[in-house]
Amino acid sequence: MNEQARSSSSRRVAVIGLGSMGHGMAVSLKRAGHEVVGFDVRAEAVERFVADGGLGAATPGEAARGAATVVSVVLNAEQTEAVLFGADGCAATMEEGAVFISSATMAPSIARAMAERLEATGRHYLDAPISGGAQRAMSGELTVLVSGSDQAMAAAGPVVDAMAATVFPLGPAVGTAASLKVVNQLLAGVHIAAACEAMAFAAAHDLDPSKVFEVITRSAGNSWMFENRVPHILENDYSPRSAVDIFVKDLGIVLDIARAEKIPVPLAGTALQSFVMTSAAGMGGDDDSSVFRLYQRIRGAIDGMPGDEAS
Amino acid sequence: MNEQARSSSSRRVAVIGLGSMGHGMAVSLKRAGHEVVGFDVRAEAVERFVADGGLGAATPGEAARGAATVVSVVLNAEQTEAVLFGADGCAATMEEGAVFISSATMAPSIARAMAERLEATGRHYLDAPISGGAQRAMSGELTVLVSGSDQAMAAAGPVVDAMAATVFPLGPAVGTAASLKVVNQLLAGVHIAAACEAMAFAAAHDLDPSKVFEVITRSAGNSWMFENRVPHILENDYSPRSAVDIFVKDLGIVLDIARAEKIPVPLAGTALQSFVMTSAAGMGGDDDSSVFRLYQRIRGAIDGMPGDEAS
Numbered sequence: 001m002n003e004q005a006r007s008s009s010s011r012r013v014a015v016i017g018l019g020s021m022g023h024g025m026a027v028s029l030k031r032a033g034h035e036v037v038g039f040d041v042r043a044e045a046v047e048r049f050v051a052d053g054g055l056g057a058a059t060p061g062e063a064a065r066g067a068a069t070v071v072s073v074v075l076n077a078e079q080t081e082a083v084l085f086g087a088d089g090c091a092a093t094m095e096e097g098a099v100f101i102s103s104a105t106m107a108p109s110i111a112r113a114m115a116e117r118l119e120a121t122g123r124h125y126l127d128a129p130i131s132g133g134a135q136r137a138m139s140g141e142l143t144v145l146v147s148g149s150d151q152a153m154a155a156a157g158p159v160v161d162a163m164a165a166t167v168f169p170l171g172p173a174v175g176t177a178a179s180l181k182v183v184n185q186l187l188a189g190v191h192i193a194a195a196c197e198a199m200a201f202a203a204a205h206d207l208d209p210s211k212v213f214e215v216i217t218r219s220a221g222n223s224w225m226f227e228n229r230v231p232h233i234l235e236n237d238y239s240p241r242s243a244v245d246i247f248v249k250d251l252g253i254v255l256d257i258a259r260a261e262k263i264p265v266p267l268a269g270t271a272l273q274s275f276v277m278t279s280a281a282g283m284g285g286d287d288d289s290s291v292f293r294l295y296q297r298i299r300g301a302i303d304g305m306p307g308d309e310a311s
Numbered sequence: 312m313n314e315q316a317r318s319s320s321s322r323r324v325a326v327i328g329l330g331s332m333g334h335g336m337a338v339s340l341k342r343a344g345h346e347v348v349g350f351d352v353r354a355e356a357v358e359r360f361v362a363d364g365g366l367g368a369a370t371p372g373e374a375a376r377g378a379a380t381v382v383s384v385v386l387n388a389e390q391t392e393a394v395l396f397g398a399d400g401c402a403a404t405m406e407e408g409a410v411f412i413s414s415a416t417m418a419p420s421i422a423r424a425m426a427e428r429l430e431a432t433g434r435h436y437l438d439a440p441i442s443g444g445a446q447r448a449m450s451g452e453l454t455v456l457v458s459g460s461d462q463a464m465a466a467a468g469p470v471v472d473a474m475a476a477t478v479f480p481l482g483p484a485v486g487t488a489a490s491l492k493v494v495n496q497l498l499a500g501v502h503i504a505a506a507c508e509a510m511a512f513a514a515a516h517d518l519d520p521s522k523v524f525e526v527i528t529r530s531a532g533n534s535w536m537f538e539n540r541v542p543h544i545l546e547n548d549y550s551p552r553s554a555v556d557i558f559v560k561d562l563g564i565v566l567d568i569a570r571a572e573k574i575p576v577p578l579a580g581t582a583l584q585s586f587v588m589t590s591a592a593g594m595g596g597d598d599d600s601s602v603f604r605l606y607q608r609i610r611g612a613i614d615g616m617p618g619d620e621a622s
Contacts, residue, residue, distance in 0.1 A: 108516065131530065131531060143529075143530060145526065166529070168525075168526050170522065170526075176518065179513070179516040179518055180513070180518055180522075180523060180526055182512075182516075183509050183512055183513045183516075183518070183523060183527065183532070184526070184527060184530050184531065184532035185532070186505075186508070186509050186512060186532070187505055187506070187509050187527065187532030187533075187534070187537065188531050188532045190501065190505040190508075190578065191502065191505065191532070191534060193578055194497075194498055194501040194502065194505075194578050195498070197497070197501075197575075197576055197577070197578050197579065198494050198497050198498050200574070200575075201493075201494055201497060201565075201569065201574050201576060202490070202491070202494045204572060204574045205419065205490040205493075205494075207487065207490055207491055207494070211481065211491075212491060212494060214479075215456065215479050215481075215491055215495070216494065216495060216498065218454075218477070219442065219454060219495050219535070220442060220495065220499050220535050220536060220539070221494070221495035221496070221497070221498030221499045221502070221535070221536075222498075222534065222535040223498070223502060223533065223534035223535065223536075223537075224530070224531050224532070224533040224534065225531060225532075225534075226498065226534075228531070254512075258512065261515060262610075263511070263512050263515045263606075263610070264508075264511075264606055264609060264610075265508055265512060266508070266581045266584065266585060267501065267504055267505050267508050267578060267581050267582060267585070268508065269581075270577045270578050270580075270581040271578060273577065274577060274578070295574075295575055298575060299573075299574070299575075
């Protein structure tokens with residue numbers, strides 16, 4: 001963190017998108033001493049942040065005016081592009097030398113194109129996908145992958161540090177962080193769907209689900225996602241920690257890239273269909289472990305009650 | 312370990328199948344003080360064990376004669392059935408009250424049928440699939456899932472303990488351990504194929520493979536298999552620690568069961584095809600991380616040289 005970065009750290013930060021992630025990140029930035037102005041398309045999200053002591057803005061462009069750093073926490077590439085270059089977008093109002101931190105999961109080619117367009121105007125672009133969930137956003141303990149120019153890295157440093165427990169710097173090329181995030185989402189999505197498929201297989205064999213969890217988490221079949229999601233199945237609690245439709249989106253990004261670039265990803269394609277079927281069955285807004293319930297329903301087992309079908 | 316178990320622990324153990332797993336298990340049993348007699352269809356495997364100080368037998372039946380415990384370490388259900396009930400099989404020569412420990416991965420319905428047939432003659436059957444690999448077989452540190460009658464458990468206890476670092480007792484029903492092993496293999500197979508698919512995607516995006524490994528192993532996309540197998544890719548070393556054809560076999564068992572019992576397992580089916588394609592491309596005997604090389608070859612990238620295609 002050099003002197004220049006330190007000086008910009010005391011200046012204004014705009015946060016665009018105040019959903020469960022963005023709100024937590026804005027709160028973490030305020031806690032770290034930044035002056036934070038928030039924008040969201042939903043007026044009530046802005047009001048909530050203002051009630052928590054933040055500043056509100058009516059458009060992305062208004063939020064970005066006078067900010068040294070803009071943090072974009074929207075759903076996808078399309079929304080990010082609108083935030084930057086749409087009517088009332090940030091690019092038109094950002095100061096020269098200010099940095100745009102883009103956190104949505106997206107294709108690296110799109111990240112590169114947006115970075116080029118923004119940087120041609122004298123602003124910086126940091127490719128900075130996040131992970132960790134709403135709770136860690138609120139506590140400033142996200143994991144952030146970052147790639148971008150030295151200037152973007154230096155300018156964004158204190159802001160990223162205020163939001164993250166773990167930062168992986170991945171070099172000067174915008175797109176590297178986006179690619180690696182996509183690789184992570186490919187694995188995460190396959191592992192969630194696999195955990196649900198395996199637990200449904202186990203249920204069909206009348207295995208005790210908590211015993212399966214105990215054995216698998218200590219065996220070669222374990223994954224971070226198995227360990228994290230299967231407890232939702234054991235507790236029969238499908239309130240969304242992360243929703244099915246998030247993986248319809250993220251595996252959709254994987255498949256779009258893979259098709260365009262001719263990269264075979266058969267497992268990601270199959271996992272995507274598992275999430276699409278679960279969403280089609282009416283569970284798109286439920287916890288992503290609902291893929292288990294899909295298989296239970298297909299088999300006519302009691303909905304979401306592992307063990308009930310064991311006699 | 313009760314007194315009865317202790318007394319049988321000093322008696323003879325037969326090990327049927329002296330491949331990389333069986334040889335190690337036989338050596339571990341000898342080290343623990345058992346008198347061990349080995350059989351294998353390959354005479355040279357028996358000679359090797361005899362050279363190491365073990366006893367050799369010419370048939371499974373001969374090995375089992377006078378043994379309190381028979382440990383079967385063969386490839387699959389078909390071989391296990393031949394070992395037990397084939398010409399010169401064990402069932403005909405095993406003592407009354409002796410226990411047959413079956414370690415091959417197989418459908419639980421087949422394990423149950425063999426157990427019923429053996430137990431009708433006054434011998435015991437322990438459903439005891441193993442995992443851990445050749446090195447841990449040799450050091451007596453396998454993981455063993457066990458299910459079976461109290462008598463089978465008690466009689467087999469000291470022998471299982473001599474081979475295992477971790478034993479999961481799963482109750483009195485033969486088939487429970489077999490089912491749980493199949494669930495583990497479903498996940499393990501999907502996770503290996505997913506790790507390879509993700510690393511090939513990363514290579515197509517010119518990501519630094521060692522950086523991908525560093526980030527993913529600390530992220531939500533991690534799995535036990537990713538952490539264990541991706542180093543083989545990084546080191547470009549496809550000498551078989553566990554071969555592609557093992558998962559052609561084990562995911563084949565998953566798919567056979569799933570089809571017979573009408574359990575949907577789309578990811579396991581897709582993963583099986585990844586291993587079948589890798590075997591079809593001539594890599595069936597190579598390390599199972601060779602699924603990565605399959606995708607590299609398909610894409611025309613340099614064989615097994617991650618990063619070479621990055622410029």
